Amino acid sequence: MTTTTTTPPVGHVIPISTRKSQTLYGFVLIGVGLLIFLLFGLDTEAGVTTTFGMNLVGSEAVTIPNIIVPSQATVFLMAAVAVFIGAFHLSRGIRSLGVVLGVIALTFIIAFLTWAAQDKSFNLTGMISSSFVRATPIALAALCGVVSERAGVINIGIEGIMLLSAQVAVVAATVTQNLWIGLLMAILAGALIAALHAFLVIRFKVDQIVSGVAINIVGAGTTSFISSRFLERATDTLNNSGTFPIIKIPLLSKIPVLGPTLFENNIIVYLMVFLVIALHLMLFRTPWGLRTRAVGEHPKAADTLGVNVHLVRYINVILGGMIAGIGGAYFTIGSVGRFDEIMTAGKGFIGLAAMIFGKWNPIGAFASSLIFGFADSLQVKLQILRVPIPSEFLLMAPYIVTMIILTGVVGRAIPPAADGQPYEK
Amino acid sequence: MTQTATVKATKPKGIGGGTLGQALLVPALAVLSGLIIGAIFILAIGENVLTAYGALFRGSFGSLPALIEGIRVYFSTGENQALVRALYPFTESLVTATPYILTGLSVAVGFRCGLFNIGAEGQFFIGALCSAFVGYSIRGLPAFIHLPLAILGGALGGAVWGMIPGYLKARFGAHEVVNTIMMNWIAFRLSDWLLNGPMQASGFRPVTPNIQPTAELPRFFADPLRFNWGFVLALVMAYIVYWFLFKTTLGFEIRSVGANPDAARYAGMNIVKNFVFVMALAGGLAGMAGSAQVLGVDHWVGQGFAAGYGFDAIALALVGKSHPFGVVLAALLFGFLRSGATEMQSMAGIPIDIISIIQGLVIIFIAAPAIIRWIYRIPTIKTEETVLTRGWGS
Numbered sequence: 177m178t179t180t181t182t183t184p185p186v187g188h189v190i191p192i193s194t195r196k197s198q199t200l201y202g203f204v205l206i207g208v209g210l211l212i213f214l215l216f217g218l219d220t221e222a223g224v225t226t227t228f229g230m231n232l233v234g235s236e237a238v239t240i241p242n243i244i245v246p247s248q249a250t251v252f253l254m255a256a257v258a259v260f261i262g263a264f265h266l267s268r269g270i271r272s273l274g275v276v277l278g279v280i281a282l283t284f285i286i287a288f289l290t291w292a293a294q295d296k297s298f299n300l301t302g303m304i305s306s307s308f309v310r311a312t313p314i315a316l317a318a319l320c321g322v323v324s325e326r327a328g329v330i331n332i333g334i335e336g337i338m339l340l341s342a343q344v345a346v347v348a349a350t351v352t353q354n355l356w357i358g359l360l361m362a363i364l365a366g367a368l369i370a371a372l373h374a375f376l377v378i379r380f381k382v383d384q385i386v387s388g389v390a391i392n393i394v395g396a397g398t399t400s401f402i403s404s405r406f407l408e409r410a411t412d413t414l415n416n417s418g419t420f421p422i423i424k425i426p427l428l429s430k431i432p433v434l435g436p437t438l439f440e441n442n443i444i445v446y447l448m449v450f451l452v453i454a455l456h457l458m459l460f461r462t463p464w465g466l467r468t469r470a471v472g473e474h475p476k477a478a479d480t481l482g483v484n485v486h487l488v489r490y491i492n493v494i495l496g497g498m499i500a501g502i503g504g505a506y507f508t509i510g511s512v513g514r515f516d517e518i519m520t521a522g523k524g525f526i527g528l529a530a531m532i533f534g535k536w537n538p539i540g541a542f543a544s545s546l547i548f549g550f551a552d553s554l555q556v557k558l559q560i561l562r563v564p565i566p567s568e569f570l571l572m573a574p575y576i577v578t579m580i581i582l583t584g585v586v587g588r589a590i591p592p593a594a595d596g597q598p599y600e601k
Numbered sequence: 602m603t604q605t606a607t608v609k610a611t612k613p614k615g616i617g618g619g620t621l622g623q624a625l626l627v628p629a630l631a632v633l634s635g636l637i638i639g640a641i642f643i644l645a646i647g648e649n650v651l652t653a654y655g656a657l658f659r660g661s662f663g664s665l666p667a668l669i670e671g672i673r674v675y676f677s678t679g680e681n682q683a684l685v686r687a688l689y690p691f692t693e694s695l696v697t698a699t700p701y702i703l704t705g706l707s708v709a710v711g712f713r714c715g716l717f718n719i720g721a722e723g724q725f726f727i728g729a730l731c732s733a734f735v736g737y738s739i740r741g742l743p744a745f746i747h748l749p750l751a752i753l754g755g756a757l758g759g760a761v762w763g764m765i766p767g768y769l770k771a772r773f774g775a776h777e778v779v780n781t782i783m784m785n786w787i788a789f790r791l792s793d794w795l796l797n798g799p800m801q802a803s804g805f806r807p808v809t810p811n812i813q814p815t816a817e818l819p820r821f822f823a824d825p826l827r828f829n830w831g832f833v834l835a836l837v838m839a840y841i842v843y844w845f846l847f848k849t850t851l852g853f854e855i856r857s858v859g860a861n862p863d864a865a866r867y868a869g870m871n872i873v874k875n876f877v878f879v880m881a882l883a884g885g886l887a888g889m890a891g892s893a894q895v896l897g898v899d900h901w902v903g904q905g906f907a908a909g910y911g912f913d914a915i916a917l918a919l920v921g922k923s924h925p926f927g928v929v930l931a932a933l934l935f936g937f938l939r940s941g942a943t944e945m946q947s948m949a950g951i952p953i954d955i956i957s958i959i960q961g962l963v964i965i966f967i968a969a970p971a972i973i974r975w976i977y978r979i980p981t982i983k984t985e986e987t988v989l990t991r992g993w994g995s
Contacts, residue, residue: 376969385717386919386968390961393916397957404952405646522786525719529779568794575783575790583775 198269201276205262208280213255216291220248226290229299230433236424237301237435247294254287281577288570292561303557305437311542311549312448312510313338313520316503317527318534318541319451324370324496325536326459327489328472328594332388333373334500335524336395341365341504343399346515347407349417355509358417359444362505363498369395370497374490381598392524400517407515419513420444444510447502456538468492472592475599485599503527533578536591547574630973631966632934639959643951653949660944661937663690685825690944692821692828696898698936700725702835703890704910705917705928706842707763707883712923713846714879715859720766720781721887722911723788724759728888729895730792731758733902734800736812736895747815752834752892759888760881762788767880771873777880785911796904808903818897831893836929838886843925855879887914916960920967935960 228243261270261279270276289298317334324331331337341362349358373391376382407415420442429439438449459465470478471488479485503523508515526548534540551574558567640650664687671684704721711718718724732755739747766780793807802810820829846852857865858875866872890910895902917935921927942956966973973979 376965376972380969380971382965382969382972383919385915386964389912389915389919390964390968392912392961393957393964394961397954397961401642401952401954401958404954525782529782532776532779566794566798568790568797572787572790575786579769579775579780579783583769583773 198265202262202266205265205276205280206259207262208284209255209258209260209262212251212258212284212287216287217248217251217255220251220291220294222248224248224295226250226293226295227297228289228293229297230301232299232301232305232436235301235436235440236429237432237440238430240432242297243300245290247290250290251287254283254290258283292558296561298557298561301433301436303553304433305440306553306556307546307550308437309441309445309511309549310552311545312445313503313506313523314527314530314548315448315452315542315545316499316506317524318530318545319448319455319538320496320500320503321528321531322459322496322534322536322538322541323455323468323499324493325531325595326472326592327468327492328475328592328597328599329374329377329489329493330384330388330596331370331373331493331496331500332385332528333369333391333395333524334388334503334527335520335522336388336392337366337369337497337500338504338507338520338524339395339399339518340369341501342507342519343402343407343504343515345505346417346508346513347414349509350414355417355420358509359420359502359505362509363501366497366499366501366504367494368497370494370500371490373497374493377598378486378489384596384598396518399515403515403517411514415514417509417513419509419511442510444502444506451499451502452538452542459538469592471599472594475594479599489599500524529578532591544578547578550574626979627970627973628930628967630977630979631963634966634973634976635959635963638962639955642955642958646951648949648951653945653951656945656948656951657938657941659941660690660948661694661941663687681823685822688822689826690940692826694933694937694940695832696827696829696936697940698932699831699835699897700890700894700910701913701917701932701935702839702929703893704887704914705921705932706839706925707886707890708914708918709921709923709925709928710842710846710855710879710886711883712918713859714855714875715862716767716770716876716879716883717778718763718781718880718883718887719778719911719915720763720784720884721890721914722907722909723781723785724762724884724887725891725894725910726788726792726907727762727891728755728759729891729902729906730795730800730809731755731888732816732892733809733812733895736816736900737810739816740813742815744815747813748818748896751812751816751896752889755892755895756885756889759891760885763884763887764877764881767877767884770880771876788907792902792906793904796902800902802901806903809901811900812896816896817900818893820897827898829897831897834889834893835932838889839925839929842886846925851878887911916964920964934963 224247225244226247228245230240230242231237258279261276264270265276289300292298317338320334320337321331344365345358345362347358348361349355352358369391373387376387377384403415422440422442423446425439429435431439459468467478467483467488470481470483471485475485478488504520507519507523527545530544530548531541533544534542551571554574555567555571558570636654640654643650643653667683667687671681671687675681675684704725707721707724708718732751735751735754736747739750742750762784763781766775766777766784769775769780770777795801796807796809800809802808818829818831818834820827822828844852846856854865854870855875855878857868858870858872862872865875887910891907894906899906913935917928917931920931920934921929938956938960942953945951945955946953
């Protein structure tokens with residue numbers, strides 16, 4: 177491992193693709209550095225400071241001082257760091273692509289926020305914590321996808337399931353005056369619709385995409401129908417549930433920044449975190465997980481070994497539906513306490529994107545959801561900051577970044593081999 | 602020998618195999634079943650089913666007595682008001698069906714190549730914006746140049762929007778489902794900016810200026826009837842897509858890549874070229890849907906212009922079994938249902954969303970002939986299986 181500085185290393189052949197990507201990312205880094213300088217650096221004034229608020233009002237976390245930085249110097253520093261690391265990557269090479277990408281993302285975001293909030297104050301902790309909360313429904317949708325697709329059943333109807341269970345949750349919770357019953361009913365509703373999906377695609381071999389699309393259309397139709405026919409006339413008695421309270425975990429919630437983000441949330445957010453970890457362990461460490469993956473990759477082989485393919489698929493699709501049901505409940509009883517038409521606003525599809533982006537892997541799906549959650553939260557914060565460049569372009573950034581990452585790094589996302597195919601003995 | 606002969610004699614190939622009657626039996630029963638379940642919903646909210654469906658029918662086709670009366674009045678007095686009113690529902694249904702035909706074709710073409718285009722909505726929006734831009738910014742051109750230019754602008758805009766995910770898929774293997782969804786969101790943000798800035802008409806509303814009259818798709822009748830040449834354009838495109846897919850070498854290649862990419866690659870077909878081309882074509886068709894809508898119907902573009910078309914398009918392609926003619930029929934069905942529903946809402950007070958429920962059910966029933974055969978006890982006939990989708994299409 178004695179890489180020399182001048183001569184090409186002998187016996188340590190860098191594959192061509194790696195060398196190519198090294199050059200590519202080296203230049204990308206330098207480009208990002210220049211971009212930071214041109215976009216933000218030239219537009220910041222000397223002597224102006226940016227304040228990053230580190231404390232959330234009403235949070236239990238130990239108060240720490242806000243970070244106040246000179247705007248221009250910080251932006252220039254970030255540009256310099258990007259260029260320097262780019263040059264370093266070109267000459268020496270950094271082993272981990274993750275580090276390179278991290279540097280790109282971090283320098284750009286810090287520079288951007290410093291520039292956007294120059295002469296103002298920007299609550300960083302609030303931003304981080306709201307990203308996490310907004311990632312919750314996306315992550316739950318993605319988990320629903322993971323569970324069902326790992327067993328070989330595509331569920332594109334997540335959007336419809338979430339809409340329906342969102343409505344069921346709020347109505348049940350309002351009528352019974354009990355949020356827990358609302359959550360339970362949402363899970364039940366999700367399970368029922370998913371069971372219907374499973375029944376159609378397994379028993380009748382309906383094309384899985386067709387069934388999913390139909391669920392989306394019926395979901396949007398039914399909820400809007402009920403909403404305009406019943407809920408709008410009786411908001412107080414049917415559509416006003418209140419939301420789950422914030423549960424502060426003792427001690428842990430006192431940690432600055434992390435506390436308000438991770439340990440001061442409502443039950444649905446905690447459930448999401450629990451599910452991410454539990455499903456990851458279950459999928460890769462338990463017999464159920466092994467069977468699921470076998471059924472998704474090679475159902476015939478699994479069948480030969482005595483696994484009941486159809487049963488596994490039923491169980492997984494329904495389990496996925498229950499998770500999506502929790503995701504649906506988030507929209508109503510987890511965040512605003514009432515139902516609005518088409519309130520899921522494409523989150524189900526973003527969840528599917530997160531699932532593919534995360535390579536059908538719970539942790540990966542969760543990480544991708546965080547990116548979209550960040551995007552979502554940025555959208556709200558930017559409106560407050562009144563940035564001088566059109567905010568629409570900044571709001572495009574996460575989607576463009578996703579496409580770039582998908583293209584450059586993640587590349588070919590390969591679904592489970594039997595994904596989307598009905599199984600016949 | 603005789604047996605095969607009789608089989609051949611009784612079963613000429615229809616769209617899905619079987620005679621035309623058999624081919625249409627299941628879809629017809631599917632629509633019927635959808636309407637029956639829809640009726641249960643209407644009963645459940647305590648409304649009169651006959652009133653509701655009567656209004657739905659009148660709203661989508663018009664009523665025969667009114668039409669006869671209209672013709673009589675027109676010929677006896679020359680007064681055409683009554684005739685126009687009688688024709689309005691039917692023509693309006695065709696107007697509604699026009700963008701459905703084109704976006705449905707867009708998704709269908711993708712399916713034929715094994716690509717899942719979720720991005721028709723974004724492509725539609727971009728196409729509409731490009732057409733609107735060509736339509737209002739260029740002045741003084743004669744219509745026979747301006748109109749084709751505006752349509753071309755829309756098609757090109759959509760094509761570029763579709764081609765990007767196609768290229769990324771072909772070159773880097775990046776998943777088209779994710780990328781088309783991302784392109785949708787980029788299109789929405791871009792349109793937000795354009796409609797609030799560079800393309801905004803004078804005034805406060807985020808809409809584009811009206812297009813020049815020279816860029817409008819001509820209408821067949823006078824003003825309240827919006828029926829225009831866009832419908833003809835859509836039908837012509839459906840035929841061209843059919844001819845292209847089934848009668849040309851490139852179309853055969855595309856279908857081969859869709860049916861079995863490995864075999865196609867082994868046979869020396871260029872997968873990369875096919876992916877890029879098909880996504881550009883799909884985008885172009887969706888873009889053209891946007892231009893037909895703006896040039897023929899609305900004459901300006903506002904926010905939410907594309908709402909829902911992309912996802913309805915998936916349903917249309919699926920119901921039409923990814924066959925251009927099937928897509929046209931499905932689009933007509935959706936057009937009549939949607940257009941009639943407006944009337945049903947205003948006349949019978951049934952929320953328009955009931956149509957979404959009926960549509961969803963019809964989709965399931967058409968996609969699962971097994972259910973219909975099971976309910977109505979129709980004996981199974983072995984038909985040629987059409988590949989609808991291949992999972993995530995990778």
